[in-house]
Amino acid sequence: MIDNYRLYLHHRWMEGCTNASALTREIRQLGYSGDVNTVSRHLKPYRDGAIPTTTPMPHLTVRRVTDWIMRRPERLTEVERRCLDELCERNPVLATTAEYARRLALMVRDRRSEHLALDVWIADVRLDGQRELRTLANGMRRDQEAIQAALTTTYTSGAVEGNVTRIKLLKRQMYGRANFDLLRRRILLSP
The missing domain is CATH 1.20.58 (Methane Monooxygenase Hydroxylase; Chain G, domain 1)
Incomplete structure (x- = not known):
């Protein structure tokens, strides 16, 4: 659960915020749903003096790496670019x-x-x-x-595809009672 917030916690620790409760409150505002004990366990190596000198790699998922590959290179952050380059070297x-x-x-x-x-x-x-x-x-x-x-x-066929999707939605909403006349009225009268 904490993998998505590791970079944020690292940066906040480097800024001097070492209180696990305060950091938990901050990442909860970002969407974290875990408890303070998980944050404390994550911060234990920092407290023991094993502070990494470089920014840790974000948690890697297929979706995240695919996003890095498909995004324009100039829109990647420095950490994302470094991680992708390292993955490609490996x-x-x-x-x-x-x-x-x-x-x-x-x-x-x-x-x-x-x-x-x-x-x-x-x-x-x-x-x-x-x-x-x-x-x-x-x-x-x-x-x-x-x-x-x-x-x-x-x-483009975007407008046609949009209308087809709308008609299918109307038909699904009328499941079980959609005779053709009623469906026709709903299609013609709906916005």
Whole structure:
């Protein structure tokens, strides 16, 4: 429970706040739901004089590392950048995957219309990517025209998808009593 607040506790200890009760009150305002004893156990090495000189690594989860990889590099904090670099140094497979993911995210985010960029990305992944990435690249190669159209055109199906979702919600709300006439009235009269 305390893993998400380790960095905060470290910074507050370095600022001079050593009271476990006060620190517990502070992190409770940030969403911590544990008790003061857990915070005290976490602070015991600090009290014994084993204060780490560097900022500890945050608790690593797949979601957190994926977020670091997919976020723009300039938007990463120094700690996040350091942790991601360290992970990539330890695991070259992760470094390769991160590079391919960033290149693809850049194409999608910036809506690059160069047909060659997508071709090069697919070719690179098929040559030296991991099995999962090769599977993705093969699927993208089959749907390459649709992907290229999505990257180059300004049209979107967002409004249609939103209406379909709204209609499905109305139908679910009327479970058991949704004959077509009633459903039609609700669809046409709802905002």
